[in-house]
Amino acid sequence: MISLEHVSKTYRMPEGQLEGVRDVSLHIPKGTIHGIIGVSGAGKSTLLRMVNLLERPDQGKVFVGEQEMTALSARQLRESRRSISMIFQQYNLVLNRTVSRNISMAMELAGVPKPERLARIEECLRFVGLEDKAQQYPSRLSGGQKQRVAIARALANGPKVLLCDEPTSALDPQTTADILEVLHHINRSYGVTILIVTHDMSVVKKICSRVSVMEQGQIVRTVAADELEAIGNA
Numbered sequence: 001m002i003s004l005e006h007v008s009k010t011y012r013m014p015e016g017q018l019e020g021v022r023d024v025s026l027h028i029p030k031g032t033i034h035g036i037i038g039v040s041g042a043g044k045s046t047l048l049r050m051v052n053l054l055e056r057p058d059q060g061k062v063f064v065g066e067q068e069m070t071a072l073s074a075r076q077l078r079e080s081r082r083s084i085s086m087i088f089q090q091y092n093l094v095l096n097r098t099v100s101r102n103i104s105m106a107m108e109l110a111g112v113p114k115p116e117r118l119a120r121i122e123e124c125l126r127f128v129g130l131e132d133k134a135q136q137y138p139s140r141l142s143g144g145q146k147q148r149v150a151i152a153r154a155l156a157n158g159p160k161v162l163l164c165d166e167p168t169s170a171l172d173p174q175t176t177a178d179i180l181e182v183l184h185h186i187n188r189s190y191g192v193t194i195l196i197v198t199h200d201m202s203v204v205k206k207i208c209s210r211v212s213v214m215e216q217g218q219i220v221r222t223v224a225a226d227e228l229e230a231i232g233n234a
């Protein structure tokens with residue numbers, strides 16, 4: 001479903017250049033949950049953001065489904081990104097819009113008619129267990145509830161791929177477990193392929209089938225999640 005072929009990204013700054021990602025190749029099969037783990041600065045977020053081309057690689061190719069993302073025009077890329085959703089550590093909700101409007105926005109941009117939007121908002125909120133919060137503003141919600149809204153928003157356009165950048169790092173262990181259960185449920189119910197960046201080994205163990213370990217911009221190994229512990233202890 002997701003293929004990265006020899007992708008690299010170098011950041012050029014006045015004080016010199018920094019190789020964020022170096023010659024990474026990775027294939028993630030459709031319908032799986034894949035983790036990317038590594039210390040701060042290893043290049044995890046950069047790699048994740050290459051999948052929807054929020055970061056454009058300097059070299060290499062990115063495929064999502066049949067589409068070569070790196071070969072699309074700006075218009076085609078906008079279109080293609082509708083099937084790739086993203087959630088973040090800090091939720092990135094629009095604070096002066098209600099929960100309902102937050103979820104509606106991507107559908108408005110995609111030109112979805114209002115009755116369909118309203119039905120979809122209800123469905124997505126029910127999926128994440130927040131059907132009673134539609135008219136609430138984000139500031140009135142807990143961290144776990146904000147992340148549920150962000151997940152509902154991510155589901156609104158019916159994505160094939162969900163990119164998660166440290167989605168539970170701001171949450172306590174119980175809320176983390178609840179959010180991971182929601183992500184697992186999305187994967188099982190809709191067959192969405194999930195790529196999740198984390199520094200938390202327990203996240204990987206709970207929901208990932210495979211995991212890649214990054215160090216200094218490179219993937220140093222990709223293993224089944226239950227093999228990770230053995231490596232960690234070696």
Ligand SMILES: Nc1ncnc2c1ncn2[C@@H]1O[C@H](COP(=O)(O)OP(=O)(O)OP(=O)(O)O)[C@@H](O)[C@H]1O
Pocket residue numbers: 011013018019020038039040041042043044045046047199
């Ligand atoms: N826009 C940018 N400009 C310059 N350097 C950048 C930029 N984005 C990332 N980097 C650098 O690229 C390297 C990889 O960063 P990245 O954020 O991908 O790492 P990470 O593994 O996700 O780290 P963290 O867990 O702290 O988020 C780091 O050294 C970082 O400082």
